[in-house]
Amino acid sequence: MExxxxxxxxxxxxxxxxxxxxxxxxxxxxxxxxxxxHAASVTDTLGATLILLGLGIYAGVGLVAVKLAMVLFxxxxxxxxxxxxxxxxxxxxxxxxxxxxxASKIEPRLSDADPQPAPEGEG
Numbered sequence: 737m738e739x740x741x742x743x744x745x746x747x748x749x750x751x752x753x754x755x756x757x758x759x760x761x762x763x764x765x766x767x768x769x770x771x772x773x774h775a776a777s778v779t780d781t782l783g784a785t786l787i788l789l790g791l792g793i794y795a796g797v798g799l800v801a802v803k804l805a806m807v808l809f810x811x812x813x814x815x816x817x818x819x820x821x822x823x824x825x826x827x828x829x830x831x832x833x834x835x836x837x838x839a840s841k842i843e844p845r846l847s848d849a850d851p852q853p854a855p856e857g858e859g
Contacts, residue, residue: 752788759783769826
């Protein structure tokens, strides 16, 4: 049982670390401010959750696990709120979002269009 617990701890901590590194690479690779903010906020929350989960498993049931759960709760509340405030402030200061293709100008695909009637003489 102790081996399974230790494996769960290490898998969780390593997975969280990998997610955080991927988020850092995503911040470098993304083309504009808005997609960078999205990459940072999503991977930051998931990576920290996995790391805190691993630490909670390691700590076991007790006061330390309660403190880690409180940190996780605060992380879930503050991370999306901070990302939203940052993006809203940037947009209100005039940082334009990248061009988004207008859906009304997109031609329908063949599968989206009405089915074509069968040619006369067939059927």
